[in-house]
Amino acid sequence: MSNNATEDIVINRAESTKIDAVNFDNLVFGEIFTDHMLICDYKQGVWEKPIIQPYAPFLIDPSAKVFHYGQAIFEGMKAYKDDNEDVWLFRPEENYNRFNKSAKRLAMPEVPESVFMDGMKKLLEIEKEWVKKGIGNSLYIRPFMIATGPGVIAAPAKFYRFMIILSPAKAYYSGEVKVIIAEHFSRAANGGIGAAKAAGNYSAQFYPTKLANEMGFQQIIWTDDATHSKLEEAGTMNVFFRINDTLYTAPTSERILDGVTRKSLIDLAKRENINVEVRPVLVEEVIAAAENGTLQEVFGAGTAAVVNPIVGFSYKEKYYELPKLDNPIALDLKKKLTAIQHKVAKDTFGWTVKI
Amino acid sequence: MSNNATEDIVINRAESTKIDAVNFDNLVFGEIFTDHMLICDYKQGVWEKPIIQPYAPFLIDPSAKVFHYGQAIFEGMKAYKDDNEDVWLFRPEENYNRFNKSAKRLAMPEVPESVFMDGMKKLLEIEKEWVKKGIGNSLYIRPFMIATGPGVIAAPAKFYRFMIILSPAKAYYSGEVKVIIAEHFSRAANGGIGAAKAAGNYSAQFYPTKLANEMGFQQIIWTDDATHSKLEEAGTMNVFFRINDTLYTAPTSERILDGVTRKSLIDLAKRENINVEVRPVLVEEVIAAAENGTLQEVFGAGTAAVVNPIVGFSYKEKYYELPKLDNPIALDLKKKLTAIQHKVAKDTFGWTVKI
Ligand SMILES: Cc1ncc(COP(=O)(O)O)c(C=O)c1O
Ligand SMILES: Cc1ncc(COP(=O)(O)O)c(C=O)c1O
Numbered sequence A, B: 001m002s003n004n005a006t007e008d009i010v011i012n013r014a015e016s017t018k019i020d021a022v023n024f025d026n027l028v029f030g031e032i033f034t035d036h037m038l039i040c041d042y043k044q045g046v047w048e049k050p051i052i053q054p055y056a057p058f059l060i061d062p063s064a065k066v067f068h069y070g071q072a073i074f075e076g077m078k079a080y081k082d083d084n085e086d087v088w089l090f091r092p093e094e095n096y097n098r099f100n101k102s103a104k105r106l107a108m109p110e111v112p113e114s115v116f117m118d119g120m121k122k123l124l125e126i127e128k129e130w131v132k133k134g135i136g137n138s139l140y141i142r143p144f145m146i147a148t149g150p151g152v153i154a155a156p157a158k159f160y161r162f163m164i165i166l167s168p169a170k171a172y173y174s175g176e177v178k179v180i181i182a183e184h185f186s187r188a189a190n191g192g193i194g195a196a197k198a199a200g201n202y203s204a205q206f207y208p209t210k211l212a213n214e215m216g217f218q219q220i221i222w223t224d225d226a227t228h229s230k231l232e233e234a235g236t237m238n239v240f241f242r243i244n245d246t247l248y249t250a251p252t253s254e255r256i257l258d259g260v261t262r263k264s265l266i267d268l269a270k271r272e273n274i275n276v277e278v279r280p281v282l283v284e285e286v287i288a289a290a291e292n293g294t295l296q297e298v299f300g301a302g303t304a305a306v307v308n309p310i311v312g313f314s315y316k317e318k319y320y321e322l323p324k325l326d327n328p329i330a331l332d333l334k335k336k337l338t339a340i341q342h343k344v345a346k347d348t349f350g351w352t353v354k355i
Helices: A065-069 A092-105 A113-126 A199-214 A260-271 A283-292 A329-341 B065-069 B092-105 B113-126 B199-214 B260-271 B283-292 B329-341
Strands: A036-043 A051-054 A058-060 A072-074 A077-081 A087-090 A138-147 A159-169 A177-181 A219-223 A230-234 A237-243 A246-249 A275-278 A295-302 A306-315 A318-321 A352-354 B036-043 B051-054 B058-060 B072-074 B077-081 B087-090 B138-147 B159-169 B177-181 B219-223 B230-234 B237-243 B246-249 B275-278 B295-302 B306-315 B318-321 B352-354
Touching: A036 A113, A051 A113, A065 A138, A065 B065, A065 B072, A065 B138, A065 B199, A072 A092, A072 A199, A072 B065, A087 A113, A087 A329, A092 A113, A092 A138, A092 A260, A113 A138, A113 A159, A138 B065, A199 A219, A199 B065, A199 B199, A230 A237, A230 A283, A230 A295, A237 A260, A237 A283, A237 A329, A246 A260, A260 A275, A260 A295, A260 A306, A260 A329, A283 A295, A283 A318, A295 A329, A306 A329, B036 B113, B051 B113, B065 B138, B072 B092, B072 B199, B087 B113, B087 B329, B092 B113, B092 B138, B092 B260, B113 B138, B113 B159, B199 B219, B230 B237, B230 B283, B230 B295, B237 B260, B237 B283, B237 B329, B246 B260, B260 B275, B260 B295, B260 B306, B260 B329, B283 B295, B283 B318, B295 B329, B306 B329
Parallel strands: A177 A219, A177 A306, A246 A275, B177 B219, B177 B306, B246 B275
Antiparallel strands: A036 A051, A036 A159, A058 B058, A072 A138, A077 A087, A077 A138, A087 A352, A138 A159, A219 A230, A237 A246, A237 A295, A295 A306, A306 A318, B036 B051, B036 B159, B072 B138, B077 B087, B077 B138, B087 B352, B138 B159, B219 B230, B237 B246, B237 B295, B295 B306, B306 B318
16 A cells, blocks of 8 residues: 555644543444544545544535435444554455445546545544543544535546545444344345445345334345345345355345455355355255254354354245354454454464554 | 415515526526525424525535435425416416425425415516416526424424525526436335425436436436336326327326326316326336337426427337427327416416416
């Protein structure tokens, strides 16, 4: 990563900090933001100088294309602090590359590494007090880009704003997660934007998820929209199935986000000599495995929760309860991945990057 | 329509008008906005009083869910002025109902009629100088709603903003439109949000459309994502095919927007004793008709352009040119519909509503 550009970042420091008012033991995910944010504007072909300034609302035109045509993408990553007070990122180049892939799919400009990476590092340096030590503590990083260009004609904007905001996070425990397998609704399609971290994808999930919630399920396992026969993602996470001591997860595609946690878990599982098969996972084989007792675990994988074990699922109005294992792979992999991220275990993969 | 609530609208008038600086003979669609806009905020279950105030940028939090999770919907409609200086809307209840359908699909609150309709009428009264007489002139109306609630957790917001902005428009002539039939990309899926006027849908179209532009085509005819065998929409319009003197258009579905222009053209064509069949239109039958000379016309239908004739299309790298007819149905229907909208022809359908 180049760091030539940090001198080019304009810094306007906040006059005071909000940190003393924050209860770090009692954080709700994504609600509190740090003192500063990064802004970088794109005007008709040129990225301007990034600015770090106090976190605050900003002015935007009512006709900005983000409001009308949904040009908006984001990333989600975390910073961790080790026992030496050093701050670490986890595979940040994966998020950077995915961000620019999302940008391309939404006809938005790619963000230079000097803005995304150096801007993020500078912002984290300024906010390092907000990264707390200890397994489970992290500073959630939200880079995003919106179309600020005005005009209510359906065409890509000429003006964009890239921003980074930061939110302190605690280990994410979402309770007992029951899911429902999607038989009708879908979050993505072939030829669509499901593989992009595009804002519009999430807006599509809320209503079906609300219906699932009303039926007592926390999340939906999304299936392919054309046949609803393949299991693709769980809520806003990738999804793994453990059947007969083999882990199965779908290959990434146009419909599936190429998750950093997913690919890290695959590598980690292989290192642990766990059988992993990346191939389409069919609803019918998982139902059969649940019925003949070979389905051992189902879990989601994503940056926010790392690993999210699922206790049961519903399909065609029938509920399938998963066994309660003494040593689930889900928790073992979560522990091992978290230990690498927090610099407690040796990072044999070279995934961690010091700020 | 109730109009009980107009007294409840707070009005802050602009100190001056921008209208004198506008060249109404040379308008680019969607670039200029009138002096005022309407804002109505929704806070945790309650719609506040609508406010009409000078058009201007507004403040919004960087973590507003519209930026991250794409909760954003809109409508597009027009106001017309007749020779008596009266201002008319065209089937506004259709847009109102569709707006609330979109809201529901995106887990957003429905907007009361007193806010949407009475707010729009009040705003149009104030801006009536911006509606110019004459066929082709109109004031484009853009109601929209965004999630203003903060927080980077993927869940529906608790705060929303409904707005109406207005933009003067000239008859929309888009030049010779050549289209390409989608063989890979898609704008909508079964179980998705294609039937909602959701911002995210449009962001998905830009990149494929850019690729089409680079190949010399202005728009894409979208096909069903699962099989790409059915012709569904053209760009951001519904689409009609005239084969052997019958008009064909796809039935609305979860993948297709229920366009007001489309349904009005169907009624108008029936009144003119034109055969209309609403049923899935297959790519292969249109190709066969193009090859055997029975394909007479293809046109898009939507509020902005009313009717947009297509001169040719490409499929599997072959280009099919449409015949140049002396009296195309497309232009005849456009003329008749425009005449109703502008109160030049008798509105036998009861579609027009006076402000
Ligand atoms: C739709 C979707 N799938 C999967 C993931 C997991 O990706 P990652 O592990 O990179 O966080 C995310 C993001 O968290 C997501 O939004
Ligand atoms: C995707 C899409 N299809 C069709 C239409 C046409 O709808 P209407 O005739 O109501 O403008 C629109 C909006 O203009 C649209 O955005």
